[in-house]
Amino acid sequence: MAVRMSTGTSLSLVILMTTLAKMVNGHDHHGDSKIPEGQTVSLEPLVSPRTHRDDDAYEDTTLWIHIFINMFAYGVIFPIGMVLGITKSRWHVPTQVFGSALALLGFFLGHAHGGREFVGHNIHSIFANILQLLLIGQVVLGLYLKGHWEKGLNGKIRKLIRPCHSIIGKAMPLLSWAQMVFGGITALGFCQGEHVGQCAAHFIMGGAFIAYGVILTIILVVGQVWMQRSGRSQEFFDSAVIAAWGCVNTFTEHRWGTAWVKNDWQHTTMGVIWWCAGLAGMWLSKDRDGNPKRNFIPGFVIFITGWAMSAHPQELMVSAMTHSTFGKTLMAAGLTRIIEIAFVLKDKQSLSESGRSWNSFQYIPVFLLYAAGFLFMGATEEQMNLVAQSSMDGVSYILILFSLAFLVFLFANMLIHLYDRLANPAINTKDLGNGHLHANGRAVEEGQLRDAEEFELDGLMSDEEGDEGRAMLRRSLDRPSIDTPSTLGKNNHTRA
Numbered sequence: 001m002a003v004r005m006s007t008g009t010s011l012s013l014v015i016l017m018t019t020l021a022k023m024v025n026g027h028d029h030h031g032d033s034k035i036p037e038g039q040t041v042s043l044e045p046l047v048s049p050r051t052h053r054d055d056d057a058y059e060d061t062t063l064w065i066h067i068f069i070n071m072f073a074y075g076v077i078f079p080i081g082m083v084l085g086i087t088k089s090r091w092h093v094p095t096q097v098f099g100s101a102l103a104l105l106g107f108f109l110g111h112a113h114g115g116r117e118f119v120g121h122n123i124h125s126i127f128a129n130i131l132q133l134l135l136i137g138q139v140v141l142g143l144y145l146k147g148h149w150e151k152g153l154n155g156k157i158r159k160l161i162r163p164c165h166s167i168i169g170k171a172m173p174l175l176s177w178a179q180m181v182f183g184g185i186t187a188l189g190f191c192q193g194e195h196v197g198q199c200a201a202h203f204i205m206g207g208a209f210i211a212y213g214v215i216l217t218i219i220l221v222v223g224q225v226w227m228q229r230s231g232r233s234q235e236f237f238d239s240a241v242i243a244a245w246g247c248v249n250t251f252t253e254h255r256w257g258t259a260w261v262k263n264d265w266q267h268t269t270m271g272v273i274w275w276c277a278g279l280a281g282m283w284l285s286k287d288r289d290g291n292p293k294r295n296f297i298p299g300f301v302i303f304i305t306g307w308a309m310s311a312h313p314q315e316l317m318v319s320a321m322t323h324s325t326f327g328k329t330l331m332a333a334g335l336t337r338i339i340e341i342a343f344v345l346k347d348k349q350s351l352s353e354s355g356r357s358w359n360s361f362q363y364i365p366v367f368l369l370y371a372a373g374f375l376f377m378g379a380t381e382e383q384m385n386l387v388a389q390s391s392m393d394g395v396s397y398i399l400i401l402f403s404l405a406f407l408v409f410l411f412a413n414m415l416i417h418l419y420d421r422l423a424n425p426a427i428n429t430k431d432l433g434n435g436h437l438h439a440n441g442r443a444v445e446e447g448q449l450r451d452a453e454e455f456e457l458d459g460l461m462s463d464e465e466g467d468e469g470r471a472m473l474r475r476s477l478d479r480p481s482i483d484t485p486s487t488l489g490k491n492n493h494t495r496a
Contacts, residue, residue, distance in 0.1 A: 209373035243277075247275045
């Protein structure tokens with residue numbers, strides 16, 4: 001019954017999304033454009049509904065509702081739904097249906113507001129259509145998988161649809177992040193004309209630092225065991241990415257055939273040192289016997305990048321303050337990363353073999369990467385001009401950016417914790433205390449083995465076969481072992 005209800009709801013949602021998408025595409029609220037010549041937005045202020053007092057309050061309120069609903073749907077609900085899908089939780093479908101309904105409402109409101117106008121075919125509106133198509137496709141794929149059609153041709157199709165559904169679901173948070181960035185620059189009319197290059201550089205590199213922080217958080221909390229099994233040290237992967245990024249920067253930061261300027265020299269030489277250091281880091285990631293080995297290279301690259309960025313000359317005082325804080329934050333991230341590897345971990349892969357513990361100091365370089373990313377994303381020329389012309393001082397602006405970093409840092413840890421709780425349920429210590437633990441902790445080992453085997457069976461069996469296989473696995477693991485105290489005497493007696 002639950003499957004039928006969720007399938008019916010999803011089908012209704014697909015039909016509604018398709019119908020409203022057609023309505024929105026036929027809607028145009030820019031017939032009498034108020035956008036000045038050469039600009040991308042009209043002159044109406046983008047103010048909060050609480051401070052707005054004229055007749056266009058409803059129109060501005062609609063725009064703000066669009067912003068908050070989409071941020072909640074794409075920034076909160078869909079990432080939670082992704083984690084629930086990865087862990088095969090029964091709440092995955094209801095969560096994604098709820099998020100899809102909110103996203104559809106936000107998409108419609110984005111074309112129904114008044115107040116400030118935006119130039120047509122901007123990056124935010126174009127990417128919104130792409131996101132909606134992906135969302136419709138994701139709902140359709142999920143609806144097909146919920147049908148459990150596994151016989152004949154459907155069984156082969158299902159093997160293709162499952163990875164597609166999984167990939168789109170995992171990519172949705174990244175695409176949503178990009179769309180929120182596009183929404184911010186479109187709302188303010190930024191990153192147009194001659195500002196495109198420096199704007200892209202700030203948002204791409206700032207976003208990369210945040211992404212690096214998220215990856216380090218995942219590895220620290222739930223990925224230490226996987227890192228040990230990979231046969232590589234973490235610095236090998238970090239150095240490989242650094243080397244690749246350095247090669248790209250070396251040949252893209254200067255427009256070849258034109259005159260060299262100061263920024264070209266700085267950005268190009270930064271790319272050179274990145275690929276040089278990256279290659280050295282990859283070489284040092286193994287010891288003389290070929291075993292994984294930690295090294296200082298990635299941390300040093302982060303440190304020297306922060307030093308170089310903090311030295312960039314700036315025209316505005318608030319810009320100089322923001323860039324300086326960004327550079328110092330990045331330097332602190334690199335330095336604390338080196339201290340973590342050399343003195344906290346003492347060149348080990350993790351503090352414990354189980355990979356379930358960490359030192360509080362290890363969170364410092366991770367958070368500083370989040371903060372550095374937001375500081376760099378918030379330091380574009382147009383943003384600095386906007387802050388300089390407002391009543392806000394540079395210190396307040398920097399504190400706001402640190403606050404955003406803390407929020408994203410918190411949310412990332414909450415998602416990872418949710419995954420950890422669902423994928424690795426806590427052991428019932430009360431049962432263990434009552435004597436239900438086998439000798440030498442065997443019950444814990446068997447539980448972990450059962451979880452691992454069931455996870456492998458999920459990808460190899462159909463739903464019906466998987467249920468039967470899991471039942472057989474439980475029966476086999478629940479049989480008394482010949483080494484347990486309850487059977488040891490019997491076995492010896494039989495041998496005698």
